[in-house]
Amino acid sequence: MRIATRFAPSPSGHLHVGGARTALFCWAFAKGRDGTFILRIEDTDQKRSSDAASIGFAKDLHWLGILWDEGPQWQGVGGGPHGPYFQSERLAIYNHHLQRLLDAGHAYYAFETGEELDAKRKASAAAGKPYRYDRAALALQPDEVASKLAAGVPAVIRLKCPGHDVTIKDEVLGEATIPATEIDDFVIRKADGFPTYHFAVVVDDELMQVTHVLRAQEHFTNTAKHMLLQDALGFRRPAYAHLPIICNPDGSKMSKRDKDKALRKAVAERKLTEPPTGIVDPGAWGAWLGDKNVQLDLETGQRLADALGITLPEINVDDFKRSGYLPEVLINFLALNGWSPGNDIEKFDLEFLRTSFDPRRVVKTPAKFDRVKLLSFNCDAITGMPHEEFLRRAIAHGRSYHPAFMDRMGEQGIAMLAKASQERSKTLDDMFRGNRFFVVADDALTWERSKNTDKAMLGEAPSGCDHLRALLPVLGGVTEWTSTGIEAAVKPYAEAHAAGQLGKAAQPLRIAVSGGTVSPPIFDTLAILGKASTLRRIERAIAAFTATSA
RNA sequence: GGCCCCAUCGUCUAGCCCGGUCUAGGACAUCUCCCUUUCACGGAGAGGACAGGGGUUCAAAUCCCCUUGGGGUCACCA
Numbered sequence: 001m002r003i004a005t006r007f008a009p010s011p012s013g014h015l016h017v018g019g020a021r022t023a024l025f026c027w028a029f030a031k032g033r034d035g036t037f038i039l040r041i042e043d044t045d046q047k048r049s050s051d052a053a054s055i056g057f058a059k060d061l062h063w064l065g066i067l068w069d070e071g072p073q074w075q076g077v078g079g080g081p082h083g084p085y086f087q088s089e090r091l092a093i094y095n096h097h098l099q100r101l102l103d104a105g106h107a108y109y110a111f112e113t114g115e116e117l118d119a120k121r122k123a124s125a126a127a128g129k130p131y132r133y134d135r136a137a138l139a140l141q142p143d144e145v146a147s148k149l150a151a152g153v154p155a156v157i158r159l160k161c162p163g164h165d166v167t168i169k170d171e172v173l174g175e176a177t178i179p180a181t182e183i184d185d186f187v188i189r190k191a192d193g194f195p196t197y198h199f200a201v202v203v204d205d206e207l208m209q210v211t212h213v214l215r216a217q218e219h220f221t222n223t224a225k226h227m228l229l230q231d232a233l234g235f236r237r238p239a240y241a242h243l244p245i246i247c248n249p250d251g252s253k254m255s256k257r258d259k260d261k262a263l264r265k266a267v268a269e270r271k272l273t274e275p276p277t278g279i280v281d282p283g284a285w286g287a288w289l290g291d292k293n294v295q296l297d298l299e300t301g302q303r304l305a306d307a308l309g310i311t312l313p314e315i316n317v318d319d320f321k322r323s324g325y326l327p328e329v330l331i332n333f334l335a336l337n338g339w340s341p342g343n344d345i346e347k348f349d350l351e352f353l354r355t356s357f358d359p360r361r362v363v364k365t366p367a368k369f370d371r372v373k374l375l376s377f378n379c380d381a382i383t384g385m386p387h388e389e390f391l392r393r394a395i396a397h398g399r400s401y402h403p404a405f406m407d408r409m410g411e412q413g414i415a416m417l418a419k420a421s422q423e424r425s426k427t428l429d430d431m432f433r434g435n436r437f438f439v440v441a442d443d444a445l446t447w448e449r450s451k452n453t454d455k456a457m458l459g460e461a462p463s464g465c466d467h468l469r470a471l472l473p474v475l476g477g478v479t480e481w482t483s484t485g486i487e488a489a490v491k492p493y494a495e496a497h498a499a500g501q502l503g504k505a506a507q508p509l510r511i512a513v514s515g516g517t518v519s520p521p522i523f524d525t526l527a528i529l530g531k532a533s534t535l536r537r538i539e540r541a542i543a544a545f546t547a548t549s550a
Numbered sequence: 551g552g553c554c555c556c557a558u559c560g561u562c563u564a565g566c567c568c569g570g571u572c573u574a575g576g577a578c579a580u581c582u583c584c585c586u587u588u589c590a591c592g593g594a595g596a597g598g599a600c601a602g603g604g605g606u607u608c609a610a611a612u613c614c615c616c617u618u619g620g621g622g623u624c625a626c627c628a
Contacts, residue, residue, distance in 0.1 A: 008628090009628090010627080010628045012627085012628080042628060044627090044628080045627055045628070047627090110626095112626095113626095114625090114626065117625085117626085118625095121625090125551090128551075129552090130551080130552050130553085130624075131624080132624095154626090156626055168554090170555095173554095173555065173556085174555090176554055176555065177554085178553075178554065179553070179554095181552090181553085182552080182553050182554085182623090182624075184624095186625090187625080187626050189626085190626040191626055192626075194626090196625090196626070196627085196628085197627070197628045198628095200628095201628090216622095217555080217621080217622060218621095218622060218623075218628095219622095219623095219628090220554070220555070220622065220623080221553080221554060221555095221622070221623045221624075222623080222628095224554095242555095242622095244556090244621085245621070245622075247621085249560095249561075251620075251621085253621095333562090336562060336563075336577090337562065337563095338562090339563095340562085340563055340564070342564070342565095343564075343576090344563095344564070344575075344576045344577080345576095346562090346563090346576075346577055346578095347577095363562095363563075364555075364556055364557090365556060365557070365620085365621080366556085366620080366621055366622090367561090367562065367563090368561060368562080369561095369562090370561050370562060370578065370579085372561085372578065372579060373561075373562065373577075373578040373579075374578090375578090376577090376578055376579085377577095377578085379590090379591085383590095383591070423590080423591060423592095424589070424590040424591065425590085426590080430590090434589080452588095456588095490587095494587090501587085502587045503586090503587045503588080504587090505587080506587035506588075507587065507588060509587090510587080510588060511588090514588095516588095517588055517589075518588060518589045518590090519588070519589075520588095520589090521587075521588085522587055522588075523587090
């Protein structure tokens, strides 16, 4: 039988890095064995699903280079003989198998409301006993059930568990036996007519001929339920491999809520009581501030972060894209969380992963996601790529995330900036984020006043400002305004007037034109800025620093 | 709390299944020095782990037990 794996996200948001890793391993396992990789959208929760989210998944997966053989059709991928691939479109299929279970006496209707069940759960908790469904509905007479159904009383369907222990065989975790007492008659169809996750998964995995289920370890205990369902339905049993969770450096589970956490912290630190105008509407703001469980939607959260001047932690694949990480690096790094090829190889690509991935080499322990190491990998990849490629990718990134910057710099300016930036960039975003001074109007530039800037500009004579005054005519006389042309003028000046210490002249220049102490190499910076801007900024800088120091 | 799983440098991990080749290897981070017009990059070097306790054995990171610690799960969410 042909190997088949599936990635089955619920479309309740963007693709999370943990999900991305699951997808990656599923893909690698199937594709490395001439198998099929299926994408299935588990949208059985009507309250939490959205079409936009499933498109987000497709985009993110596509960006990572993980393409599905079967699944929703999107830009030339997908389709397949086992559709539809949205669970919400498979209701008739589920109902058919539900009826089989009912007919065989393996399942039964139950009429307790959510509130009733909650009360029973609370009572058990108060008594210090674990809660299990009490099978009250099993005592109902057939005609009672029929009349309730006919009367339209909301009903769920539960699986009648056989009452024996279940031993799970797992490719990474080995064998584990779940005692019968731990598994109660769980719900397989909700009152709204939709199947629960457990039921839909089991049916779809069978019908889509999935042979290997690779999923996160949080599903491990669920496996017992799925096995019981397979037995009741007469289905085959796929092989299971449960992948360790990816978590934050502090050990907490990585989640979308981390963004809200970062925002709340920043808001508290700034003692903000009113929302920044036009970012969050006052009603939503109040609800959000008042309840830690309320989350801001992605766009609003991002706008608030921008307004507060903070960077949100990257959680979703799209966040890493926005931050300027390369897809091939993210994939490489993700694969290293929970798996390794077994030698000292750390840098590899999709193709390598495809041919070497083996679930038996998956680690059993949860991994803490180390963004610092990821950044280091990204830096290596960026500094190591051919410059044409860097230029191309930087431009694509800029068009998506910094269109105004791109416009103001112009094609030639961007090319020059890219040239000066590649070897000092850790992400595609660095070139834009760190260099905003290039695109502010000359007369709008302000200067950071700190120990460092004041020392460089106003230190002992000749001070930075003195050098700048002297440099003004020198630069003014430069006829070939290029990096080398400028260097040819400034170097001799430093030799003659700064004891050959180029820094004595370079640093004041840097501060004057950039407003701060960090920029690309100074001659490149001046060349990109142009002669007029350079001179104008120097004049204004001298004025700004000397005016306040007098 | 019940149940299930897990446990090697700060972090990701190699080694564990098939005990000796492990004075435990690599990577990121850290520290020192070098390079340097800033920030980075780069180069050289250093420190850093088998959770604890019992066994088994000539020999244990590797096998067994206990303790401790961590994670997952106990929904009409997936």
